[in-house]
Amino acid sequence: MSVDQTTVAKIASLARIKMSEDELARMAPELSQILDWVEQLGEVDTSQVEPMTAVIPNTLRLRDDVIDADPLTGGDRRDAVLANAPAAEHGFFGVPKVIE
Amino acid sequence: MSSYRIQGATGEWEVVIGLEVHAQVTSNAKLFSGASTEFGAEPNTQVSLIDAAMPGMLPVPNRECIRQAVRTGMAIEAVINRWSRFDRKNYFYADLPQGYQISQLYHPLVGEGSLTIEADEKAGIPQDKVIGVERIHVEQDAGKLMHDQHPTMSYVDLNRCGVALMEIVSRPDMRSPAEAGAYVRKLRTILRYVGSCDGNMEEGSMRADVNVSVRRPGEELGIRTETKNVNSVRFVMQTIEYEARRQVDLIEDGGTVVQETRLFDPNTGTTRSMRSKEDAHDYRYFPDPDLLPLELDDAFLEECRASLPELPDAKRRRYVEELGLSDYNAAVLTAEVETFARFETLLAETAKRLGKSEKDAATQVANWSLSVAPGVMNALGDEANPAHATAEAQAAILQMQTAGEISGGQAKEIFEIVLKTGREPAEIAETEGLKQQSDTGAIEAEIDKVLAANADKVEEYRGGKDKLFGFFVGQTMKATQGKANPAVVNELLKAKLG
Amino acid sequence: MTELTELGVKAIRDGVAAGDFTAREVAEAHNTAVAAGGALNAFIVTTPDHALAAAEKVDAARAAGKQLGAMAGVPIGMKDLFATQGVQTTAASHILEGFTPEYESTVSQNLWSAGAGMLGKLNLDQFAMGSSNETSYFGNVISPWRHKDGGNADLAPGGSSGGSSAVVAARIAPAATGTDTGGSIRQPAAFTGICGIKPTYGRCSRWGVVAFASSLDQAGPMARSVEDCAIMLGAMAGFDPKDSTSLDLPVPEWEANLSADLRGKKVGVPKEYRMEGTDPEILDSWERGKEWLRDAGAEVVDISLPHTKYALPAYYIIAPAEASSNLARYDGVRYGLRELPDGAGLQDMYAATRAAGFGDEVKRRILIGTYVLSAGFYDAYYNQAQRVRTLIARDFEKAWAQCDVILAPTTPTAAFALGDKMDDPLAMYLNDVFAVPASLAGLPAMSVPAMLNGNGLPLGLQLIGKAFDEQGVLNAGLAIQQRAAFDAQPEKWW
Ligand SMILES: [Mg+2]
Numbered sequence A: 001m002s003v004d005q006t007t008v009a010k011i012a013s014l015a016r017i018k019m020s021e022d023e024l025a026r027m028a029p030e031l032s033q034i035l036d037w038v039e040q041l042g043e044v045d046t047s048q049v050e051p052m053t054a055v056i057p058n059t060l061r062l063r064d065d066v067i068d069a070d071p072l073t074g075g076d077r078r079d080a081v082l083a084n085a086p087a088a089e090h091g092f093f094g095v096p097k098v099i100e
Numbered sequence B: 001m002s003s004y005r006i007q008g009a010t011g012e013w014e015v016v017i018g019l020e021v022h023a024q025v026t027s028n029a030k031l032f033s034g035a036s037t038e039f040g041a042e043p044n045t046q047v048s049l050i051d052a053a054m055p056g057m058l059p060v061p062n063r064e065c066i067r068q069a070v071r072t073g074m075a076i077e078a079v080i081n082r083w084s085r086f087d088r089k090n091y092f093y094a095d096l097p098q099g100y101q102i103s104q105l106y107h108p109l110v111g112e113g114s115l116t117i118e119a120d121e122k123a124g125i126p127q128d129k130v131i132g133v134e135r136i137h138v139e140q141d142a143g144k145l146m147h148d149q150h151p152t153m154s155y156v157d158l159n160r161c162g163v164a165l166m167e168i169v170s171r172p173d174m175r176s177p178a179e180a181g182a183y184v185r186k187l188r189t190i191l192r193y194v195g196s197c198d199g200n201m202e203e204g205s206m207r208a209d210v211n212v213s214v215r216r217p218g219e220e221l222g223i224r225t226e227t228k229n230v231n232s233v234r235f236v237m238q239t240i241e242y243e244a245r246r247q248v249d250l251i252e253d254g255g256t257v258v259q260e261t262r263l264f265d266p267n268t269g270t271t272r273s274m275r276s277k278e279d280a281h282d283y284r285y286f287p288d289p290d291l292l293p294l295e296l297d298d299a300f301l302e303e304c305r306a307s308l309p310e311l312p313d314a315k316r317r318r319y320v321e322e323l324g325l326s327d328y329n330a331a332v333l334t335a336e337v338e339t340f341a342r343f344e345t346l347l348a349e350t351a352k353r354l355g356k357s358e359k360d361a362a363t364q365v366a367n368w369s370l371s372v373a374p375g376v377m378n379a380l381g382d383e384a385n386p387a388h389a390t391a392e393a394q395a396a397i398l399q400m401q402t403a404g405e406i407s408g409g410q411a412k413e414i415f416e417i418v419l420k421t422g423r424e425p426a427e428i429a430e431t432e433g434l435k436q437q438s439d440t441g442a443i444e445a446e447i448d449k450v451l452a453a454n455a456d457k458v459e460e461y462r463g464g465k466d467k468l469f470g471f472f473v474g475q476t477m478k479a480t481q482g483k484a485n486p487a488v489v490n491e492l493l494k495a496k497l498g
Numbered sequence C: 001m002t003e004l005t006e007l008g009v010k011a012i013r014d015g016v017a018a019g020d021f022t023a024r025e026v027a028e029a030h031n032t033a034v035a036a037g038g039a040l041n042a043f044i045v046t047t048p049d050h051a052l053a054a055a056e057k058v059d060a061a062r063a064a065g066k067q068l069g070a071m072a073g074v075p076i077g078m079k080d081l082f083a084t085q086g087v088q089t090t091a092a093s094h095i096l097e098g099f100t101p102e103y104e105s106t107v108s109q110n111l112w113s114a115g116a117g118m119l120g121k122l123n124l125d126q127f128a129m130g131s132s133n134e135t136s137y138f139g140n141v142i143s144p145w146r147h148k149d150g151g152n153a154d155l156a157p158g159g160s161s162g163g164s165s166a167v168v169a170a171r172i173a174p175a176a177t178g179t180d181t182g183g184s185i186r187q188p189a190a191f192t193g194i195c196g197i198k199p200t201y202g203r204c205s206r207w208g209v210v211a212f213a214s215s216l217d218q219a220g221p222m223a224r225s226v227e228d229c230a231i232m233l234g235a236m237a238g239f240d241p242k243d244s245t246s247l248d249l250p251v252p253e254w255e256a257n258l259s260a261d262l263r264g265k266k267v268g269v270p271k272e273y274r275m276e277g278t279d280p281e282i283l284d285s286w287e288r289g290k291e292w293l294r295d296a297g298a299e300v301v302d303i304s305l306p307h308t309k310y311a312l313p314a315y316y317i318i319a320p321a322e323a324s325s326n327l328a329r330y331d332g333v334r335y336g337l338r339e340l341p342d343g344a345g346l347q348d349m350y351a352a353t354r355a356a357g358f359g360d361e362v363k364r365r366i367l368i369g370t371y372v373l374s375a376g377f378y379d380a381y382y383n384q385a386q387r388v389r390t391l392i393a394r395d396f397e398k399a400w401a402q403c404d405v406i407l408a409p410t411t412p413t414a415a416f417a418l419g420d421k422m423d424d425p426l427a428m429y430l431n432d433v434f435a436v437p438a439s440l441a442g443l444p445a446m447s448v449p450a451m452l453n454g455n456g457l458p459l460g461l462q463l464i465g466k467a468f469d470e471q472g473v474l475n476a477g478l479a480i481q482q483r484a485a486f487d488a489q490p491e492k493w494w
């Protein structure tokens, strides 16, 4: 088994998904099975191969430095930005108090 | 080498410092969205759907941000990587809507470069020192949390979220707080010359992550701590002093330094461990699949290079070598963009009016710019309107002074009136009677009177008491209410006294 | 007059333009079919008013003598992965329940601009993660198809575009949008006897589409004929400056250039797709496919794609890795579900919200993705997978020296019963074994129905083309369509 329950708990915490002991116990063998299976990739000799960067030959396009040229990508639309917020107050998003 | 040492109970310790400076790129819009970067707007008004990480939103990079980072790299003679990529740095925090920061880990835009900090004997920097810059990468800024507006909630403002930053990572080449301070100041100067960052530390346009470790001189590197987001040169220096002392004390007491993220408290000048970044060590960096590799072509790089201004070191050298200024004057005049800009405009205007080369006018203009003009301004305080201190007005004053029409004292008086009122210097000189007399006839008449009234002294002078010459000059000046051109007075007196 | 719900995209568009019926009549007929199709659970929300309003606009434009768009009068289903302004968009997840976007995805906007209307938001596997539409928070979609022996076990419509495949096969919608990350258009199309094409990566904008795996996600049409797919893809595709990976190329005239004449074309048959345990009926359909393409004038050649067997494991590293990061934004701060247990701090809120909001399969993939990217594992898993991906793309590159288009089965089996594979994630993943290689290489690929198996269930054939050559894929698909003459449809039981 490539991952035990403790490892799964660590990953779940890194991924910010709360999991009960039961869930962790259920998930560990499932993840192990999947990880054991994907490990067959280790068989492939890739020493001369670069990792894929762009699946279709294409390079990064750059945008002009213009403010609010398109409302879909610009700012100045606070109502739209806050419209679905579970807790919006005084123009802010509210979250439980954070101690830094 | 810096001889800065921490004196511990068990001996001397050396401090090793590396800085990661986050500099906000000067641009209208954010790195990946069209929202404005303007400082100080109402909360969440400068937030696009992209910055708020709405489902399905995608980043498209802003050319200007890339351009400014490349120009900055060129300014520190760094390697510009024609092929770079954006990576995602994954972590959860309320100021980071995407759950990741788009940054560059594996293939940064700018590679190895360096900058030089100048010798400063008083600060313990005996000679110029080259500080290595490992890399500059481009990344997104985070939003802002406010903790004191509500009893149980923190408020999130995403206005800054997605603003372009350059992270300028130094080599651990600094050995004292003074060197670190000089490095930040020099970097700030370069950024402001290039125009890639306004360098405004109060508004957070520049902040430093301060990496500090201590070791016995010459030994292996110690474990470092990283104090985040220190936002002034003074605080950077305080952080280093505090951290170095803390680490030395800790080690000497038998403890070990923990590699951790710390926070600087400006009120106490101390640092403390940052609880909120506890598990921030596993960022799961990977190439951002929303963005293709960034490839720069010759035309782009050529434009970046061609648009670079004369840089601080080159300018300072030119001021000394070509304009003949003193090292000190050259250093002061080139330290700030505004200073050299004002100086160069005034120099050009003055040289033009005098029909001289800039080299021949430089020393006079430098003296005026560095001591005379600031003296008058400071004395006036709030009464002075700096907007009136135009290059034209000041050049006009310098021209009258060079021509002997006004004295140095009159120049100051005229400039004072200019600053208060914005009136024309020539008109002031005329109406306020602030002109020297160069009319030999009138001056001769006054001299004759002075010599007649002091016949005994004339005798003494002729008998060999040379010192009395100054007395005759003074009397003549007094008689002309200081308006006589001293050069003319001298000449006439010499002739008359034989 | 034929039932309007029997008509496809082309027939509706042309009929509306000719005045044979009004767009409104078409919308009403389909709205009725939607209302009657509740048993399939294919819609998360229905939007009859959207369909009617779009239809009325088309009718008015026609009355005014204006030029009509390529989709004028065609009401479609919209996979609930596309953000639709003012209409709930959930990705079939509890975590987005109630989320009402203030924006419209580029692809859906393109469709509305072309004169289409929306019947509703279609159910799918949660965040498009699944191959049977059993991971939706809003319940399973039930395939309109049943075994011909009369057994009434509910069958999977395929996934993740299961709502899309179900409504198109059931004649509830003439067409629907799908998205394909590792087969999510082609596999459900094959399971339900319809056509679906995933275009070249970058053809359709990803802007406004809830992201699963960014380097793989592509939108595409699902419809009942190759022609309909060509028309609808033409309306969906196009350069979008808001998507950095969007192809800055003109959209070809796919519909106008359709041709089933394959003389001079070579069709490659990859030997590695003949896998152990593949259903003999699938192999049979493949043989027939070769015959049909030969009949259309093509030469069939054997080719090799040696890294095929590694495609699926590479996919199950890359896709979850990207997903683990793409789904980090669902945190209960700006939209969607928020779980705030008593005394919870910020990080507790994240963990509780994501625990309550994500389904099991989504969690599983986030955890795999988090694991393979975590410190110390990145190179061995993620980088190795991306290197293998390069090799897979290279395999195709080499194959194009020998052929113009590739023919393969779409799936290793026909549709299975709901529940059959839910407790074996690996068995479920294997469903996409034939679909994933083209996804990893960003190539256009299509599924067209070939025949019914012994159980009376559809089997699909897959055509994979060179990058940018959707036309070659569509043309080969058309040749098969004409010869397969597949006209079976599910018997209405809902
Ligand atoms: Mg840092």
Ligand SMILES: [Zn+2]
Binding pocket: B022, B139, B167
């Ligand atoms: Zn940084």
